[in-house]
Amino acid sequence: MIEREQVLHVAKLARLRLSDAEVEKMAGELSGILEHVDRIGELELDDVPPTSHVVELENVLRPDRPRPSWPREVVLAQAPDPTEGAFRVPSPQAEA
């Protein structure tokens, strides 16, 4: 069972602002999903290696040669608030 406090903690980690109604609903829904998912707790998995990826990967290397990148203005054109050749964001510390 997921409590309200846990929902708020996870939402903070995920940088999501949830309304009170959303917190309430999320607690119930996540609890229901986790109750189902908890069944894998019954499986004997101690000696099983984890799989993070199904393709047998090898390092793919290329020569480290400089090449042109996108022009700055092309990249900034997609930003909500481009200023003076940079992405503008609010101050990390809000003014009092």
Add this chain to the structure above:
Amino acid sequence: MTAELLELSALEAHGAMSARELSAEDYRDAWIEAAAGDELGVYLWRGEDTTAGAVGVERPSVAPIAVKDIFCTEGVPTTAASRILEGYRPPYTATAVRRLIEAGAPILGKTNMDEFAMGSSNENSAYGPVLNPWDRTRVPGGSSGGSAAAVAGGLAPWAIGTDTGGSIRQPASLCGIVGLKPTYGAISRYGMIAFASSLDQCGPLTRDVSDAALLLSILQGRDSCDSTSVGLEQAPRLPDREDLRGLRFAVPVEIRSGAMESGVRAIFEATLKRIEDLGGEIAEAPLPHAEHGISAYYLIAPAEASSNLARYDGVRYGMRVETEGDVVEMYEATRAAGFGDEVKRRIMLGTYALSSGYYEAYYGRAQKVRTKIAADFAGAFEDFDFVVTPTSPTVAFGLGEKTDDPLAMYMNDFFTVPMSLAGIPAISIPAGLAEPDGGGPRLPVGFQIAAPAFAEQHLLDAAYALEQAIGFEARPGEGSDG
């Protein structure tokens, strides 16, 4: 004349265009006109001038195509059906789309989908649902619902989508068309907006198996921009197998008793009989961990998603919500307004599964279950050529029917998720029409065939032989009385 052109399969059109019996421009224009008649909510953007710009092909030589809105396309709105990417016009084109354009396929438009490919009904789009052409009160499936409905509804000759846990195969099943999820790594993921990177795979949604083979041959290949793309050893050739003699098909023991609609079960059993009629051998095989696929998938995919979607923060692209506070407040407000309910749910679930104190119990265990599921398939493929299941436990369900119950929605993926976790190829072909359990019009039922990694040719050949024997000819609008 136009109607006749639209009857051609993409392969037939390709043949006629190559032989100069068909003007590629006339054929393209007929499809642009057809796409303009979209009443199903399929297209989020249509390329009305497909001769110009990034999506343009001056001399078309391949059938025009509908592209799921998850593929970055230079200069063309690309939103993954999310508010948070509103207004985004990527400065580059996904490799899969680039290969289509280079092959001479004009881009007809970008198709609707569940937001960030999270969903099984297309109801999670920020831009409205897609209607199933067989019955407009029902969902087309998802997340590639727009691409599936486009092909089934006569709005595109063929389409591409992405499949993370069934997002090509399930909508193909619910719309009565062919959907192929290739082996993980067969097609480049470069420029495909990431959901769960260890599972996401691009693939074809087509009218028939031959079109799927042709489309796969265009899409597949190694790409220096995606180091997990390895391509197929050989580009697939067109399938021509006529029987299934000498081939062994495994039916997972566990699924015969599993939950599925009675109509779906009847079509599944009838299709097994058809395989035997074609000389194939059917036997049961254990896949004991497949039933835990949903649990493993709904930990692994959200965990990867919570990380992949961290990039949407209102700084570099898409929308931003301005606040009075600091930068963190801006992030939180932007993400709260930009993401829909299901995306928030998955981000929360994934963040929880990865958080300190829960990582081992959830994410760690899920990765071990993934190992067991892959081993189950490997065991089955020692004795069998293929594993077969229904694609979806139900036919197309009603709009709004499952939106209040996330877990019930997730169960749509019961038969498709295990193959995704194992990284193996699987195809859904239409096998017949069946009534839903609650009564109603007869609707398409898909049959899923899975093969070992990189055995696409073998899979397409068998699917083709079975497709010819089934002879599925029903079309939306005429299915209920047939």
